[in-house]
Amino acid sequence: MLACANVAKTYETARGNVGAVKGIDLTIERGEFAAIIGRSGSGKSSLLAMIGGLSRPTYGTVSVEDTDIWALADDQLAQFRNRRMGFVFQFASLLPTLRIIDNVALPALLGQTRAVTDVYEAAAELLDQLGIGGYADAYPTEVSAGEQRRAVIARAFINNPIVLLADEPTSDLDQETEREIMDHFRAANRTRAMTLVMVTHNLSLAEKADRVLHIAEGRLVA
Amino acid sequence: MPNDSSIRFLLGRLALQNLGRRKPRTFLLLAAVAICSGAVFTGAVLMRSIESSMSVGFTRLGADMLVVPAGALTNITAALLTAEPTDLTLDDSIVGRLQALKGVQKVAPQLIFRTDASGYSRGGDMIDLIAFDPDSDITVRPWLEQHLHRPIREGDVIVGGRREETPGSEMLIFGRPLMVYGKLAKTAVGTHERGLFITFGTLAALRDAMLQICGTKAPLEPNKLSGVLLELAPGATTQQVRFAALANFAGIKVVSAESMLTSIRQGLAALLDGVLGLMVIMFVSTALMVSVMFSAIITERRRELGLLKAIGARRSQVVGMLLAEAGLATAIGGVLGCLVGVILMRIYEHSLVYYLDRMGVPFVWLDSRLVAVIGVLCVGLASLIGATGALYPAWRASRSDPHDLIRAEL
Numbered sequence: 339m340l341a342c343a344n345v346a347k348t349y350e351t352a353r354g355n356v357g358a359v360k361g362i363d364l365t366i367e368r369g370e371f372a373a374i375i376g377r378s379g380s381g382k383s384s385l386l387a388m389i390g391g392l393s394r395p396t397y398g399t400v401s402v403e404d405t406d407i408w409a410l411a412d413d414q415l416a417q418f419r420n421r422r423m424g425f426v427f428q429f430a431s432l433l434p435t436l437r438i439i440d441n442v443a444l445p446a447l448l449g450q451t452r453a454v455t456d457v458y459e460a461a462a463e464l465l466d467q468l469g470i471g472g473y474a475d476a477y478p479t480e481v482s483a484g485e486q487r488r489a490v491i492a493r494a495f496i497n498n499p500i501v502l503l504a505d506e507p508t509s510d511l512d513q514e515t516e517r518e519i520m521d522h523f524r525a526a527n528r529t530r531a532m533t534l535v536m537v538t539h540n541l542s543l544a545e546k547a548d549r550v551l552h553i554a555e556g557r558l559v560a
Numbered sequence: 561m562p563n564d565s566s567i568r569f570l571l572g573r574l575a576l577q578n579l580g581r582r583k584p585r586t587f588l589l590l591a592a593v594a595i596c597s598g599a600v601f602t603g604a605v606l607m608r609s610i611e612s613s614m615s616v617g618f619t620r621l622g623a624d625m626l627v628v629p630a631g632a633l634t635n636i637t638a639a640l641l642t643a644e645p646t647d648l649t650l651d652d653s654i655v656g657r658l659q660a661l662k663g664v665q666k667v668a669p670q671l672i673f674r675t676d677a678s679g680y681s682r683g684g685d686m687i688d689l690i691a692f693d694p695d696s697d698i699t700v701r702p703w704l705e706q707h708l709h710r711p712i713r714e715g716d717v718i719v720g721g722r723r724e725e726t727p728g729s730e731m732l733i734f735g736r737p738l739m740v741y742g743k744l745a746k747t748a749v750g751t752h753e754r755g756l757f758i759t760f761g762t763l764a765a766l767r768d769a770m771l772q773i774c775g776t777k778a779p780l781e782p783n784k785l786s787g788v789l790l791e792l793a794p795g796a797t798t799q800q801v802r803f804a805a806l807a808n809f810a811g812i813k814v815v816s817a818e819s820m821l822t823s824i825r826q827g828l829a830a831l832l833d834g835v836l837g838l839m840v841i842m843f844v845s846t847a848l849m850v851s852v853m854f855s856a857i858i859t860e861r862r863r864e865l866g867l868l869k870a871i872g873a874r875r876s877q878v879v880g881m882l883l884a885e886a887g888l889a890t891a892i893g894g895v896l897g898c899l900v901g902v903i904l905m906r907i908y909e910h911s912l913v914y915y916l917d918r919m920g921v922p923f924v925w926l927d928s929r930l931v932a933v934i935g936v937l938c939v940g941l942a943s944l945i946g947a948t949g950a951l952y953p954a955w956r957a958s959r960s961d962p963h964d965l966i967r968a969e970l
Binding site for chain 1: 578866
């Protein structure tokens with residue numbers, strides 16, 4: 339289970355403090371697919387970053403499977419992100435100097451719990467499942483945006499996370515690729531019992547979720 | 561099977577490939593470090609070589625001062641290379657006390673015994689046996705023109721420049737065979753050119769025979785010296801040391817060399833210290849430049865660092881990767897700088913040696929092993945400076961939340 343209690347985020351800027359998220363209480367059950375929608379600047383991405391252990395809340399707590407993640411030390415939190423969470427960002431988040439398969443294997447290698455050969459076998463298998471097995475040795479700039487996004491999904495799956503967080507995962511993709519990506523998300527959500535939290539502007543994508551959370555001006559409104 | 565080495569390899573590869581991403585900037589970084597390291601390497605090698613050469617060259621100009629017994633005759637027009645033969649002596653306890661005087665850098669004792677009873681048959685001339693201490697010597701070995709390829713030892717003799725003996729030949733002095741270890745260049749100082757230089761140990765071994773043949777003579781008494789040559793420390797003046805010596809020791813005479821030579825020697829020592837200071841400043845400025853450059857590099861790659869942190873990279877891994885990148889780049893720059901330095905030194909070697917020879921200074925290159933050690937130190941220092949320069953920006957980036965790093969790019 340994923341729970342936020344009175345979680346808030348205020349950014350300090352030159353023009354004063356800006357409240358991005360203003361005290362949200364939220365619970366998402368294990369295996370649930372939740373979509374977070376809202377206008378630009380409503381606080382969706384900030385909320386997702388706090389849930390994912392990427393941005394420290396100004397106040398409030400975030401618990402994942404009964405672990406208060408923001409009470410963890412820096413290295414423990416890094417390990418938690420590595421082993422329990424998967425991320426798909428809205429930008430092409432592959433390291434350009436590493437091959438596709440190295441990018442996919444990277445979280446598992448950083449985790450340092452599995453043999454290198456096992457990691458690369460798992461990475462190759464994931465790439466096959468996502469239909470880009472033939473590009474394992476290619477560099478990110480040598481493949482299309484859709485193929486890059488599939489590689490990012492493979493990377494998010496490599497450590498079998500319990501939570502997958504996706505921030506506008508299909509924003510720059512065509513409809514066909516968008517549909518394929520969503521199918522992969524849905525399959526992972528169902529077959530791996532992976533909790534899926536997705537931030538999107540796209541209402542038709544949000545409709546595919548089990549629950550839609552609407553944020554406006556930093557507050558949960560529906 | 562743990563995969564620690566695999567992730568290190570991957571992060572190391574990432575660091576290396578990052579250097580190749582912005583080739584012009586990497587080239588500028590390498591060039592700046594190469595220039596700095598090359599200058600420091602070349603400067604250090606030349607400075608040490610010139611220091612050795614000057615040490616030999618200026619020592620050939622003689623000591624700065626000579627302390628002899630009051631009443632002893634001295635040739636004040638000649639360079640201070642040796643005392644003159646005399647029956648007057650000093651007690652050898654003066655050596656330690658002279659060394660303790662402020663402004664005195666080196667103290668070289670000598671004892672001269674002039675005799676025509678040595679039994680050395682070649683011409684049956686009067687000979688000057690001059691005992692010296694090879695460890696503190698400043699006026700004999702710098703003039704060595706030829707010598708055997710081993711250290712001087714008891715039973716050896718060095719002959720003056722106007723003598724006919726050659727290294728490796730044998731001389732029978734007071735019935736004891738002495739091996740000619742080396743021959744000095746001509747100095748135009750009579751006693752120095754005709755002298756037979758032996759260690760105090762060799763003199764002690766000859767003493768019984770000398771006493772038997774020559775009878776009791778003042779220079780043959782134990783613990784006696786004919787004179788002490790002094791070299792002054794940088795900044796010290798001959799007047800200062802002269803007054804201190806005369807105030808502390810009775811029955812001595814102090815002879816000074818031409819003050820210009822002393823000034824030149826001291827000035828050069830100060831100049832070389834200044835060059836060392838400049839090198840330190842150069843390295844510090846390079847460290848600052850690397851730091852500024854890596855601040856910019858890290859700002860540019862905030863999203864990538866944020867991504868690495870998001871997928872589980874620990875702070876130490878992020879810092880390590882950036883330090884490896886900086887250390888690697890500056891080490892490569894250091895290697896290039898040293899190679900360019902070696903090439904430049906080879907190009908200018910002939911003209912440098914020629915000009916120094918014209919100045920009467922025999923140029924002495926550093927031993928190649930020492931040059932290699934200086935090169936390794938320069939590369940190590942360059943790498944250390946790169947890592948030090950990148951440390952603060954890397955540490956700052958590693959402290960940031962992954963989302964802040966990622967967001968800055970959007």
